[in-house]
Amino acid sequence: MTDLSIGRLATLSGVKVPTIRYYESIGMLDAPPRSPGGQRRYGEDHLEQLRFIRHGRDLGFGLDDLRALQDLSARPDRPCEEADGIARKQLAEVERRIAGLEAVRRELERMVERCSHGVVDECRVIQTLSDHGMCAGEH
């Protein structure tokens, strides 16, 4: 029975100490038992739980979605439609964000490429931001 301090758990999970306490405070992570002096003492199960959250966050899931996915993973006999739906929704959102950022990247590239390195008055960067007509079709 491993007996991890919060700092050790932070190192092993890649989640910072204040973030772990924050997760506990909002009910994302189970509250662990405490040492005689009142410090948190975690076990393997907490480490698992925290890695689950961490991985989900890295994939861009919101904490609400992760709570739902956590609840589902605790009920292995239920159909996985809901989990699948959450993942698909997230995939769609990520694709939407990529598409938006690609458009942004193209416009930024045009800005930067055409910059003549002269004075502000002729600067493509400032001009692009000022001339709303150049981007009217994009948003």
Next chain:
Amino acid sequence: MTDLSIGRLATLSGVKVPTIRYYESIGMLDAPPRSPGGQRRYGEDHLEQLRFIRHGRDLGFGLDDLRALQDLSARPDRPCEEADGIARKQLAEVERRIAGLEAVRRELERMVERCSHGVVDECRVIQTLSDHGMCAGEH
């Protein structure tokens, strides 16, 4: 001399009314004169300024960067190096974000594709989040 209400300015600029007031409160947008009853009355210059901000926000610039760019655009005789630098920094940031999201998209696609639509216990979505080994190399 156009004399726009805040609602009209919001419609013309695509920036919401509370956001316009927020921009004024943080000094992003010049405070306009007021009607006898105390309501804001905007001119063309404010519309220009707000469109500049809006366009910059759409391109992902932070308000600090936009403040700097605004200051530069008011000094047309200065070299545009700084503006160029801000734009390049933003382009790099956008490229970084796209790369991250592409990796996320690939992992989400694997999750969703392999979902067998069975029960949670065999669900690829939940498994992927739980099995940290599957993603160890990616973050």
Next chain:
DNA sequence: CCTAATTCCTATAGCGACTAGAGGTTCAAG
């Protein structure tokens, strides 16, 4: 066993960039 350094505790406030709501006032159309 004692001390010093490190880690831990709670509680509160702040970040960016808004958004929402309450409760009241002004304006413009009919």
Next chain:
DNA sequence: CTTGAACCTCTAGTCGCTATAGGAATTAGG
């Protein structure tokens, strides 16, 4: 002149943390 939409200020909330203050507990070394 009335009505209802739009406006006003102020405060608090959103998301997911992060930072700070002021202490208490733990651990490593001597």
